[in-house]
Amino acid sequence: MMSNLHVSIKSTLSLLIFLFVAGLLYAVPTEVENSTHLITYHQSTDNLTLKTNEGFLRIQLMDEDGILYFSFASDSVFIAPSDAVSLKPATASIIIRNTTETLDVRMGNVYFKVAKNPFEIRISTGTDNRDEMVISGPFESPGGSGICLPLATREKIMGGGARALDINRRGRILQLSNQANYGYGWGADKLNYSLPLFYSSEKYLVFFDAPQRATADIGVSQREKFRLESPQKSFNFYAITGADYKNLLKKYTRLTGTQPLPPLWALGNLQSRFGYQSESELTQVVDSMIKAKYPLDAVFLDLYWFGQGEGDYRMGNLSWNEEQWPDPAAMIQNLKNKGIQTLLVTEPYFLTSSAHFKEAAEKGYFGQNQEGKPYVIEDFFFGKAALLDVFKPEASHWFWQKHQALIEQGVAGWWGDLGEPEKHPDSITYHKGLSQDVHNLYGHHWAKMLSERYRKHHPKVRLFNLVRAGYAGSQRYSVFPWSGDVARSWSGLKAQLPIMLTMSMSGLPYMHHDVGGFAGGEMDDELYTRWAQLGVFSPIYRPHGAGVPAEPIYYSSETQKIVREFIELRYRLIPYIYTLAYRQTAFGEPLVRPLIYEQSDDYLVDIYDTYYFGKNLLVAPVLEPGQTSRKVELPLGAWFHYYSGTFYLGGRTVEVPAPLNEIPVFVKAGSFIPTIPLQQSLNQLNTDQITITYYHHESVKQSKDELYLDCGKNAKALEEGAYQLFTFKAENTDKELYIDISHNNGVYLLRPGRRTIVLEINHWGGKPEQVKIDGKNAEFRYLPRNKQTQIEFTMGADPVNIRIR
Template sequence: MKFTDGFWLTREGFDIQHPRTVRDVAISEEKVTLYAPCKEIQHRGDTLNLPSLTIELSSPMENVLKVKAWHHKGGVKKLPSFDVKAEAVSLQAERTENVTSFRSGDVKVEIAHNPFTITFYQGDLKLTDVDPKGIAWIKGPQKESYMRGQLNLGVGENVYGLGERFTPFVKNGQIVDVWNEDGGTSSEQSYKNIPFYISNRGYGVLVNHPEKVSFEVGSEAVSKTQFSVEGEQLEYYIIGGSTLKDVLTNYTELTGKPALPPAWSYGLWLTTSFTTEYNEETVNHFVDGMAERDIPLSVFHFDCFWMKEFEWCNFEWDKDAFPEPEAMLRRLKEKGLKICVWINPYIAEKSKLFDEAAEHGYLLKKANGDVWQWDLWQAGMGVVDFTNPKACEWYCSKLKALLDMGVDSFKTDFGERIPTNVVYYDGSDPNRMHNYYAYQYNKVVFDLLEKEKGKQEAVVFARSAAVGSQKFPVHWGGDCNATYESMAESLRGGLSLSLSGFGYWSHDIGGFENTASPDVFKRWTAFGLLSSHSRLHGSSSYRVPWLFDEEAVEVTKHFSKLKNQLMPYLFSTSVENHKTGVPVMRPMILEFADDPNTHVLDRQYMLGSSLLVAPIMNEDGVGSCYLPHGKWTHYLTKEVVEGGSWQKETYDYMSLPLFVRENSILAIGSVDSRPDYDFSNDVTFECYQFVDNKEASAFVTDINGVVKGEIKAVKEGNKISVETKMPDLSYTIVLNGVQTITSTSAGNVEQSSDGVRIQLNNSQAFEIIL
């Protein structure tokens, strides 16, 4: 929200008050409190008739600082609040005549008393600072109050994140209102609004407010990131780290680490699509058609019309289309498939559940006690009130019946346009609940899946999100169009979401709206199957590849099998995400922050730490990408390219820019027909362009994420020293695409025919002499 009229003037009707000096400082073991009047104090009379701001600094964990400021603190505490770590780190603050300072881990803060400023450091490196106008209380034209924060942007500083945003990847110059809405991928609106951003200067900022937060990112004041909320209080966190990865690790430690999705969820998902006509015969035609064409399929998803029209949600199969749902699900599962069904948190008036929910108070109400209803999605629908524990139990009982029937997962659609003119069971503030509703909705469903299926099996396919929703994977990008432009905007959204703490992201292969050309579909298929999760889905037409052309079948088969073979590498990356919060799909800046050329790249990404993917988004088949310095090996052709420049080449539909970073070891699986198998059995460690005196490593897990084997290698001149921990497992080592060693649990080693000499110390350590 804008409060000024250019640099010099205040907008008409607004009164901005900000600290002029720190009049007093209170220091305790856990916090530093500043008392800062909004006027220069020359004599005692100046202490009368003026506003004053109180600013409290503390640390809930090392390398994270909490800033809380208020004008008046006597307001009623409003619910809900984000689920963030609330512990306290001992600060040991020091005070001189004009400066108070303290550290939390490697993050240091210095507070100048007069004039008032706050400066944040990572070690000795300045991150950002708050100038005298950087914290302000503002009175609006209708006597409403706002609190505003500002953090200065350095020269060349870029801001990223703020949720899944389809606008430009670098957020500088943008106005962003953090307010969940169902706006598709072609607008400034977002399904997943996260009031957290990360800077290429090496820090993150979480504005700890569930209600609408208005960001002006280098826009109203071009040298500042500004955030404002309505009310009398403002709270935000400065999150440091030695690298951008560390910043995300600290952020997800504060707000929650992602769960580890089940291995089967990484395979290809196929849906009935949205408005298409279907029944069991059609479903079997699609499922069997994939098998006949040797396309691996992991999950079949039933979209909205598995329930009867006008009755969403009644959680009952439309008996006209699916007269024997239990038997149908059993038959599908006998084909090796997992089953997902679409749900949302709304109850249409025609649903048999509406009266039941209304009678028991399970739906949101108006102030007069009436059930809140509208017709925008389903005629006369109400919204489930997840602040009511009984409503949660009731909702879960309907889902449990589906799980008992054989359903494995839920697509938790919607949850964005939640009304604010309502009353919640627990008295929650409706403005604070608008975004937070997505968190509660998905938490209820995810918790049920964990309870009924086990932690290793729980996964949703969610569209809406709020802070902390990364704990409930996976999320997909919403309604995109069947064009290259929409493909690009979808990727921008996914990269922004990954820099907002989310580990997993998917999108509708081929676009949701309209029907893609065969060209777009085949290029999007390669992109989709090199994403963390992959789903064929559409609106008014089916997405089985043979409806596009026969080559689309070959493309889908090729990349589905490729992804399944990559599963040992992908799943170990997911285990890393589960532990550290570093996402599976990563913007280039996350891996190459020291290379400024990567700071604006939004049409390519790293899949894990070693694989670079650049989807082709043009009908000419031209793939272009920037390769940072070092040697890069094209994964499919094994061609080695020197980095530090842009690469441009024409690719057929069976390929795209897919490069392996130097000094990488990729764990490649022996199975291409499914994603869930024993990753450690007959695994191949593909080693790429070792760098002298720099260790390379990889590990493999079972499908529950337990580490089963590891490998480390160091090159020194013409000697590569290899150490493995692969008890009772057979494995193969491939060097730069050429097989050199085959080893079994007995320690047998075969010399290759290309002149490589093997010196074997034992079955766990050996050397390769080049």
């Protein structure tokens, strides 16, 4: 008995000592030696191939200005880049100096040094070529292969896609896998739209092109190491260096592309809910919204358009439920007459009981099991279902035909739901490979199918495709991602800022959210109001929810008044917002921007409750209940409070009022802000009168802005030059202000030949002595209370010069 007890105590002590030591090892990770070394190298006309003991690494130049493409293969059989990348490799001279310890390489204008043993690559960054991006590996592990990047002591890492986390992701292990997360709030680290794209505060960007599920270990297993690892034995990645975050994003959008112009109506009020169950219910809501004078541009129909809800979802039918929608074509036309577009939800899942399941199964259009039959997911939420093989051309064509029939009825756009895919077993076989290997590409290829068919069959129609998941480069296919089924809570509201800003810096410019929250919770007027205010200054404004009304007409009269005024503000700002959309398409600039985009100071990485809406507006949403003021980190420069006109000097933290009927919004001094009179919809944008407000401050000696206008519909507007681009310039001396307004005189459908321009000069020192337009004295109006000078004139094809003294 005593002997057994002694053994038991000894065993317990041994276990405790083991656990204690293991805990120390985990708390202070030890460095793992880099065992990779260079064996030999081969130089060709357009690439450099390095043979290491771990495998082969091929290096190519994508862009003369600092984009390197790396492809690793353990067996020298390199895999092709994914569809994320649209840029083709550049042709560049390669100069190599081979020393005992290194290869010193110049590839185009990019310099890097290859250390032979241990193997690592040091890429020169910055304008002085003194900073370095260091890549260790590639390495192989029992779970696959990857790369390793050393982390400096204070280095910050941003990226990884949509995460409800602080923007600095250092100290986390992130699963790079699209994953639905119902009712999430702050702290959710797995969401619908992951991206293997990361920025470093050391001013480099790495895109680990991993369509399969991969992992980013950012200083967890080893504190000073950032590991990107894939289950595959071959992978591609891209290294981009640059002077600042703005420059890095510009290069990344060259690599993966920008988003085509959206239809103009997409920037208006898009109303949705789960869900409108009949034509009569939808008509009643729309008419009530119009009667209450809410601007409105579109409605989304959830799965009730083809089914009847729980117990009878009919997912995969892809045709109207005629009991509840007796004449959809007439209904859609009636809505169009009111300036409202109709959009339909679709899913890639086909229930085994659905109308098209048998046909698609017989034709081999579903992902398959090991027996070559449709892989039926038994525990799918809506019932037993199979997933469409969106990678198979014949299946995509068949799926498109179902969309085409609805387009002919007048459907204006699509809502692609569940595209992670939400339920996705690893062993489904698709035309492109196993589900585990193409998981993150599923929604991307679905979007690609729609985009390519629109370009072929409706080449002048701008596609609107609301999606929940995709991949890097999906922006090229006109996707408008939203952040998934967020909780109706303050935690859910707070989560939207890092999601929206991180995705915007990842080339996905239209990431937005369900205004009001989607899941759980109760009607909360304050939460709904604050969420709507954030939504107005987001790329897309779309209320949506389940269980609780998503429409403002069901809230208190005070809430309705505040929300209506904010929606009206968005509609007046449409020329400004539309110009942001143009700048994104033409130059890759994001619509919403973290502070670090405009001011590349690393301490600003941690501030994301304040952001830029375009380059001229700064927005500080209210994210906590009961707040009537909040602190705002003002970037460098001169700023004016949008509502009060109060002047603030930037580069400091200020406390500003935030009553329920407003949020802190600031305008950068020197900005031109274009607005138009309020319209109820954007179907036919009326720009006969445009107000241009210039925010004057003596510290800004020169400034320049643009205004982009077109018909709002033509997908080839930029290609055909069917647009009007205004340029506003200001030059400020001690006693005089010169403002020049010109445009390219481009022609588009229904463009006014002449416009009434109301130029407002805010914060000019006092009443002007004189105003001249093109050298002639002009009348003006001075409002002393606002220190505003108003000048009205008619503008045709010729430039206009205004001189104020």
